[in-house]
Amino acid sequence: MVVGSVAAIGAGLAAIGAGIGIGQIGKGAVEGIARQPEAANDIRTNMIIAAALVEAVALFAVVVSLLGNG
Amino acid sequence: MCKKSIKSLLVAVFGVFILFYSNISVAQEHGDAQKDFDVTGTILNHIRDDHSWHLWGHTSLHLPVILKTDKGFEVFSSAGLVGEHHEPVVYQGNYPYKSVEGKIKVVNADGTIDEEASKKVFDISITKNVASMFLTVFLLIVMFLGVARAYRKTGVTSAPKGFQSFIEPIIIFVRDEIAKPYLGHKYAGYMPFLLTVFFFIWINNMLGLVPFFPGAANVSGNIAFTMTLALFTFVIVNVKGNGDYWKHIFWMPGLPVVMKVFLAPIELLGVFIKPISLMIRLFANITAGHILVMSLICLIFIFKSVAASAVAVPFAVFIYAIEFLVAFLQAFIFTMLSALYIGMAIEEHHHGDAH
Numbered sequence: 001m002v003v004g005s006v007a008a009i010g011a012g013l014a015a016i017g018a019g020i021g022i023g024q025i026g027k028g029a030v031e032g033i034a035r036q037p038e039a040a041n042d043i044r045t046n047m048i049i050a051a052a053l054v055e056a057v058a059l060f061a062v063v064v065s066l067l068g069n070g
Numbered sequence: 071m072c073k074k075s076i077k078s079l080l081v082a083v084f085g086v087f088i089l090f091y092s093n094i095s096v097a098q099e100h101g102d103a104q105k106d107f108d109v110t111g112t113i114l115n116h117i118r119d120d121h122s123w124h125l126w127g128h129t130s131l132h133l134p135v136i137l138k139t140d141k142g143f144e145v146f147s148s149a150g151l152v153g154e155h156h157e158p159v160v161y162q163g164n165y166p167y168k169s170v171e172g173k174i175k176v177v178n179a180d181g182t183i184d185e186e187a188s189k190k191v192f193d194i195s196i197t198k199n200v201a202s203m204f205l206t207v208f209l210l211i212v213m214f215l216g217v218a219r220a221y222r223k224t225g226v227t228s229a230p231k232g233f234q235s236f237i238e239p240i241i242i243f244v245r246d247e248i249a250k251p252y253l254g255h256k257y258a259g260y261m262p263f264l265l266t267v268f269f270f271i272w273i274n275n276m277l278g279l280v281p282f283f284p285g286a287a288n289v290s291g292n293i294a295f296t297m298t299l300a301l302f303t304f305v306i307v308n309v310k311g312n313g314d315y316w317k318h319i320f321w322m323p324g325l326p327v328v329m330k331v332f333l334a335p336i337e338l339l340g341v342f343i344k345p346i347s348l349m350i351r352l353f354a355n356i357t358a359g360h361i362l363v364m365s366l367i368c369l370i371f372i373f374k375s376v377a378a379s380a381v382a383v384p385f386a387v388f389i390y391a392i393e394f395l396v397a398f399l400q401a402f403i404f405t406m407l408s409a410l411y412i413g414m415a416i417e418e419h420h421h422g423d424a425h
Contacts, residue, residue, distance in 0.1 A: 045247070049410070052403045056347045059354035 007065040014061030021054035107371040113364040117288045117357055119199045120172040121148035125283050128156065133201055135174065138192040139164045148195075165191070172197075199295065202287035206273045210266075213237065244268050248406050252413035260412060263306065267299060268405040275356060275397035279390070290400075291356035296349045303408040304345040311415035344411050348404060355400050359393045 029047035033040045123131040132149035141164040151169040153159040161167045165176045165187060174195070176187035196204075213233070220234045230238045249257040249264055274295075277285040289295055317323065319337040322330050366386040370378045 045251075045406075048399070048403065049406065052351065052407070053347075055355075056351045059350055059358070060347075062358065063350060063354055 011062050011065040014058045014065070017061075018055055018058030021058075022051050025050045025054065107368070107374075109365070109368045109372060112368060113361055114171075116286075116364055117291060117360045118172050119197045119288075119292060121151060121169060121174070121195060121197055123198045123201060123283070124286065131283075133196050133198065135167075135195045136193075137163070137167075137174065138194060140190055167191075198287045199289045199292055202277060202285070202289050203274070203295075205284060206270060206277060206289070209273055210269055214269075240269075241265060244405065248402070248409050252406070252409040253416070254413065256416060260306075260409070263302070264405050264409055267302070267408060268401050271299070271352065271404055272398060272401035275401060276394075278356060278360070279393055279397060288357065288360055290352055291360055293349065293353045296352040299352070299404070300345040300349040303348060303411060304342075306408075307344075307411045307415045308341070310412060312418070314418065315415040344407075348407060352400055352404055355396060359389070359396055362389050363393065 025047055029043050032043045036043075121133055121135055123133060125131055130152075132147050132152075135144075135146055135148050135151070137144045144163050146161065146163060148169070150161040151158060151167065151174075158169045160177055160181070166179075167174050168177045168181075168183070169175075170183060174188075174191060174193050176184045176191060178184050214237075217234050217237050220231065224231070229235075244265055245257070245261060248268075249261055253260055271290055274289045278288055278290060280286060319341065320334050322333050322337070325333065363386050366382050366389060369382040370376070372378075
């Protein structure tokens with residue numbers, strides 16, 4: 001029971017990190033598009049790459065939490 | 071027109087959920103009424119691989135079990151592993167086998183699992199995931215051979231017809247948004263790999279979202295599956311990587327010698343971390359999606375009231391809609407990052423460039 005709770009806290013912390021990271025990326029991308037709408041396509045592609053990289057780290061943590069739980 | 075199609079989509083999704091709901095409630099009634107609902111067990115049962123493919127109610131498709139033991143190969147139907155009341159029973163083959171959480175184990179006479187003997191049994195069965203993968207391969211072959219035949223007949227300059235007009239924009243998308251920007255002028259040689267990976271992942275993701283028979287297998291949420299795909303990227307990157315690629319790993323140009331020595335092990339680690347992150351990203355995204363939908367539906371059973379479905383079902387439909395986006399996005403990201411890594415390995419650096 002205690003192990004499960006600690007793993008859940010770990011997953012939650014990872015989600016906070018990813019939330020902040022992806023939020024920053026989204027903010028940057030929307031600002032960039034607002035300033036320069038003609039670059040929207042390039043910005044969107046780069047935004048998705050960056051978001052995927054941030055998300056991967058969070059998912060590493062989630063997988064570790066899952067393994068720790070089981 | 072758009073409104074109408076969204077409406078019918080919602081009806082279809084709700085219909086699917088009622089089906090989902092009824093299946094779980096059947097399973098629920100079957101168990102001990104006094105026992106608490108096992109959320110983790112139900113969810114893990116849905117996301118893991120199995121030797122039978124659930125069709126409806128109490129009917130399952132029993133897939134063949136193929137085992138390699140030290141007494142030779144052995145093939146039998148997985149129907150022998152379940153009893154009359156859907157409980158796992160012992161099947162007498164070369165060894166006595168029993169299915170424990172979807173895995174074949176050798177058991178002792180008293181019914182306990184013999185871990186030592188189980189390690190010697192090598193399972194190459196056609197499981198639910200493998201069968202689902204065969205289905206995807208079949209779909210890919212039918213789709214692409216048909217479209218390729220159409221191009222051979224009419225050429226690439228005339229307007230596409232029928233199914234061709236659905237596939238052509240997606241192929242053009244992969245070529246113009248993924249292959250060309252990252253691979254440069256040498257993109258054509260990598261198009262077959264990128265297209266295969268893209269469509270294979272996408273179709274598997276979409277089939278995984280179908281909650282009944284031809285789908286329901288969590289193929290792209292299986293780490294062995296994603297590992298194999300990532301291994302292909304790993305091999306292509308390192309086989310096709312040119313001298314500059316290896317030079318940038320072991321002896322980074324344009325840096326002081328101390329930094330060069332310091333960077334080499336980090337860069338070498340990066341060679342392995344890139345495909346590992348590809349593997350984990352696809353696996354975790356798809357598994358997380360399945361777990362999320364399942365846990366929302368399980369809320370109804372945790373609270374033991376129909377009222378909870380007023381919150382759970384709309385939320386689950388919402389997550390399902392997002393999962394359709396994720397199914398495409400993950401196929402896109404996997405293909406794009408593969409192209410990016412290959413592009414980095416085959417890029418020709420001009421000497422004297424600033425780094």
